[in-house]
Amino acid sequence: MLRAKPAASVARPLILSSYDEVWSLLDWDQLLSRLRTVMAQFSASRKQPPQIAHGIQKTEMVHIAQPIRSWIEIPQHSGSYGVMPCFVADGDLLSTKVVSSYAKNPTQYSLPSHNAWVMLFDGKTGVLKAMLEGASITAKRTAAASALATETLSNKTYETLAILGSGVQARSHLEVHQRTFGFKKINLWNYQRSTADKLKEELQSGRDQALYPEVEVFENVQDAVKDADVICTVTMSTSPVLLSEWVTKKDVHINGKSTQPRHQFSYDWVTKKDVHINAVGAPRPTWQELSADLMNRGSIYVDTEVAARHESGDLIMSGAEIYAELGEVFNKTKEARWKQLTIFKNLGMAIEDAVSADIIFQKYHEKN
Ligand SMILES: NC(=O)c1ccc[n+]([C@@H]2O[C@H](COP(=O)([O-])OP(=O)(O)OC[C@H]3O[C@@H](n4cnc5c(N)ncnc54)[C@H](O)[C@@H]3O)[C@@H](O)[C@H]2O)c1
Known part of the structure; x- marks a missing residue:
């Protein structure tokens, strides 16, 4: 039977599901320094006019792409669900966080109000590199x-x-x-x-x-x-x-x-x-x-x-x-x-999640 399978296979992504492990890999000093840089880059890139050639916006000039997050409201459970994608050219970071916010979780179910996962892709190839527990990233960044x-x-x-x-x-x-x-x-x-x-x-x-x-x-x-x-x-x-x-x-x-x-x-x-x-x-x-x-x-x-x-x-x-x-x-x-x-x-900001995921990914590979 013919299966629609790509000629080359991709490596399995790193999957870290433990809040504590992700928390400990995200170093505060590195995070503070990287956030300062990426927030500065974001504000600078936003001020630059789009590069136009022959009437077409040159897509290769994108430094940072970060659309406004998209939310779904789930009023019957006092919840909302958001998706936060971004691309950061410096380091070729491509990531998406999916996050839910359920206000009643702590009192009704003894669960955290915010739950999330961050997916980190290789910005050069679009291949998934890591899936990381995201509530710890959200808390720290x-x-x-x-x-x-x-x-x-x-x-x-x-x-x-x-x-x-x-x-x-x-x-x-x-x-x-x-x-x-x-x-x-x-x-x-x-x-x-x-x-x-x-x-x-x-x-x-x-x-x-x-x-x-x-x-x-x-x-x-x-x-x-x-x-x-x-x-x-x-x-x-x-x-x-x-x-x-x-x-x-x-x-x-x-x-x-x-x-x-x-x-x-x-x-x-x-x-x-x-x-x-x-x-x-x-x-x-x-x-x-x-x-x-x-x-x-x-x-x-x-x-x-x-x-x-x-x-x-x-x-x-x-x-x-x-x-x-x-x-x-x-x-x-x-x-x-x-x-x-x-x-x-x-x-x-989604770019805060992207640099956090990059720090965690690199730190994990330094240690393992
Ligand atoms: N800026 C960001 O990127 C970002 C990221 C995560 C969370 N948040 C927001 O930060 C806030 C805290 O998030 P968290 O993860 O610590 O949530 P949490 O559920 O862990 O803590 C919420 C706190 O608010 C209290 N609280 C609940 N209802 C309240 C009310 N009606 N009036 C006053 N206090 C009330 C709770 O007792 C608890 O102390 C939330 O509004 C959340 O949406 C912002």
Whole structure:
């Protein structure tokens, strides 16, 4: 019988289905560095006009292709299902993440709300190289993008970090922020207090407990964010949890001695420092996590402008203006307004999954 089989066979793809294995292969430092580069490339390539020859767009000039993700809503199960393809010319990365978000999973079925797989293809041949558990990738790359925003857009006072939400993203945001900046104090809030208490216990009894010297759980958001330098909102809320009047400038006490030999004096004063917010939840057009007046007060940074205008309820429903993509700040085409209230609306990009998958694939082969 004639079988329609290609003349040459392709190698079996690498399949890694363990959350823990994928997590451990994705090195934070490499991830931070690669994300910075690819976000800068994305924002630069978006600004370049298409190369036209004889009236036809030259497809070989594509640096990064990343369409807006496609979502299917499954309202009867409070779920949604998204597909995120992309191509990155630097490294010939071709990948697709399929991701589901089911809000009721944790409480109804004791399952994670987000489940995903990332498929990594060879961009030169289109052959599948790897299929990787994707919830771990989502947790790490999202937090890494927020950490890059904190580094770039905050006033660099790393005293108090407030985390609103106590799920997967709360954990990955805590880990990367503490590894990178070492905040002195962590303020936790969750709409179900017991979940925040459990997170505190986990942080202070786990292997990395030295990263979390002081952790306090708050009954309400207002108290949790009162003295924060950086706030990360990582909830599944569909309506605002963070209001403008609760986000105030913080008094910072500065004292020291002048080192000028002829004018030696001591100084001691109080100044006010503004806050940086990483807004990670509310990824759907009708959801909000930040109040409209808070959105309109800050300088808004996004990962991708086109997707943010399409997907972010915080932006759509507040009518707030986007100031820049984070990649534009990395490219130095837009400024980091770190003296003001800055808000990074982090929606996640397919190219973040692609570089993550590439790091994991390479690390796996170095080890095996
Ligand atoms: N930007 C990105 O790329 C990206 C990636 C993954 C997840 N997310 C978003 O980040 C948020 C957190 O994701 P996660 O994986 O940590 O989810 P999770 O289910 O692990 O945690 C969600 C947290 O929100 C709390 N919560 C649930 N319903 C709430 C409500 N109505 N009000 C306030 N809090 C509520 C839960 O108790 C839990 O602490 C979600 O909105 C998710 O869609 C964004």
